[in-house]
Amino acid sequence: MELRHLRYFVAVAETGSLTVAAEERLHTSQPSLSRQIRDLEDEVGVQLFNRGARGVDLTASGRAFLDHARLALSQVDAATEAARRAAQPMKQVFALGFLTGQEMTWLPRAMQILRDELPNIEVTVSSDYSPDLAQALARGRLDLAFLRAEPGFDLEYRVVNKERLIVLMPSDHRLTAQTAIRPKDFMDEPFIMATNKAAVLHEVIERYLQENGIDVAPEHGVDNLAMAVSLVASTRGLALMPEYATNLLPWSVVSRPVEGDAPTIDLVIGYSRSNSSAVLVKFLSRMEELVAQFIA
Numbered sequence: 001m002e003l004r005h006l007r008y009f010v011a012v013a014e015t016g017s018l019t020v021a022a023e024e025r026l027h028t029s030q031p032s033l034s035r036q037i038r039d040l041e042d043e044v045g046v047q048l049f050n051r052g053a054r055g056v057d058l059t060a061s062g063r064a065f066l067d068h069a070r071l072a073l074s075q076v077d078a079a080t081e082a083a084r085r086a087a088q089p090m091k092q093v094f095a096l097g098f099l100t101g102q103e104m105t106w107l108p109r110a111m112q113i114l115r116d117e118l119p120n121i122e123v124t125v126s127s128d129y130s131p132d133l134a135q136a137l138a139r140g141r142l143d144l145a146f147l148r149a150e151p152g153f154d155l156e157y158r159v160v161n162k163e164r165l166i167v168l169m170p171s172d173h174r175l176t177a178q179t180a181i182r183p184k185d186f187m188d189e190p191f192i193m194a195t196n197k198a199a200v201l202h203e204v205i206e207r208y209l210q211e212n213g214i215d216v217a218p219e220h221g222v223d224n225l226a227m228a229v230s231l232v233a234s235t236r237g238l239a240l241m242p243e244y245a246t247n248l249l250p251w252s253v254v255s256r257p258v259e260g261d262a263p264t265i266d267l268v269i270g271y272s273r274s275n276s277s278a279v280l281v282k283f284l285s286r287m288e289e290l291v292a293q294f295i296a
Helices: 003-015 018-026 030-044 060-086 103-114 130-138 196-211 225-235 243-248 278-285 287-295
Strands: 049-052 055-058 092-099 121-128 144-147 155-170 191-194 220-222 238-242 253-257 264-272
Touching: 003 018, 003 030, 003 060, 018 030, 055 060, 092 103, 092 130, 092 278, 103 121, 103 144, 103 243, 103 278, 103 287, 121 130, 130 144, 130 155, 130 196, 130 264, 155 196, 155 225, 155 243, 155 287, 191 196, 191 225, 196 238, 196 264, 220 225, 225 238, 225 243, 225 253, 238 243, 278 287
Parallel strands: 092 121, 092 144, 191 220, 191 238
Antiparallel strands: 049 055, 144 264, 155 238, 155 253, 155 264
16 A cells, blocks of 8 residues: 555545546546555455435545544645645744735734744744645644634644634625615525634534524535635625624625624634644644734
């Protein structure tokens, strides 16, 4: 068994499709990927996937194998990262990650906390989807990230802000005449829903709709804010998104608050419990200062 077998297996398990995994994640051919998965099943000695017309899903054996495969890949990536950092001992690297769009608010505050350490460290910054940030933290590629509290990862999370959800709509939509959007206003409008790629946001939105007795069938699914904004403008639908979206809206899309108690979603900082970085320890010791700056 080789590492590529584990990477191929995880990619197929996460996408639920041999074709999507081959084309979008692994950049290989679907027949080649199918052979590699069959070779892995032969070596393990059990069937890991059920194949069907709509794609593939994990068997009970596959679900058990997935956790161990992820752990093995995480350990390999962490070992690789540790070796790379050890090769450059003169200047420590502190890798920050941000849920795309959040760096506009939080990067200046994070850099202010790190200012005393800056002469001695190199700070790298990246932005990505929340699940990808969590994976990067677990694999040692990031030291700290501003993201959602993604389940399924051995990470520590601390809440830094509770963001209200707001309604996005076309700038010439009839509902722009209202100062706030009522739950029932969603009933007769095309609705754009966060997909399982944005699982934490999806759950918050779904719970809000259920609690208010709103039964809508989403016409489109999105896994990031940019896609949501584009679909709002092009399909004239409504979307519930975190409030920081207002920093990124074009002229064609506007926002309105939700009437009454708006649903909220936590923005957290995440880090690996096994990360012994002195810079991380220093950063965490000043967490209250970071949150106080935002509240102020």
